[in-house]
Amino acid sequence: MDWNAPYLDHKIWILDHLEQLHCEPKEALVLLLIDLYNDLRQPIHHEEIAQKLGIDTDEVESLFLSLADKEYLRIAYQEGIIKFDIEGVYAQRLKQDPSQHRSLIEEFEAEFRRPLSSMEMERILQLGDEYEPRMVICALNEAAVYDKRNLNYIENILLSWRQKGLSVEEVESGKR
Secondary structure, three states, X not given: OOOOOOOOOHHHHHHHOHHHHOOOHHHHHHHHHHHHHHHHOOOOOHHHHHHHHOOOHHHHHHHXXXXXXXXXXXXEEEOOEEEEEOHHHHHHHHHHOOHHHHHHHHHHHXXXXXXXXXXXXXHHHHHXXXXXXXXXXXXXXXXXXXXXXXXXXXXXXXXXXXXXXXOHHHHHOOOO
């Protein structure tokens, strides 16, 4: 999944992953406001964020520092303007996920031939945590053979294999 892909709504992604980001409520609101202002290509000012949140500018500065400490926010001066980059929010999430999970998402997107929704991505990551990623890929391939490319079907395949007590090696070798 590419944070800068046009189909990815950062605000929805942030809201969907709040519990994993370990942000204070005001920090989350600041991230959402920064993303909104970036989408609208509007300059970001401490005073405006303070007014929106009903806090003073010192607290906004403190929130910026806290988000920077968590590596969620990077503020840079480029081409005469201040840039607020929150790509670190997504990068931190990737650091928490094993690299296999990223390849799982890529495998599903390639097989489904479309971008996945954030809900689908989360569900795939959960399957990767619950089952061995190789087993999930085998179930994806099995579903593709029968032209049943949907997560419910894939999850039923995995449940069936689990009930039969099949290992990844057995599934990969064709034992069903």
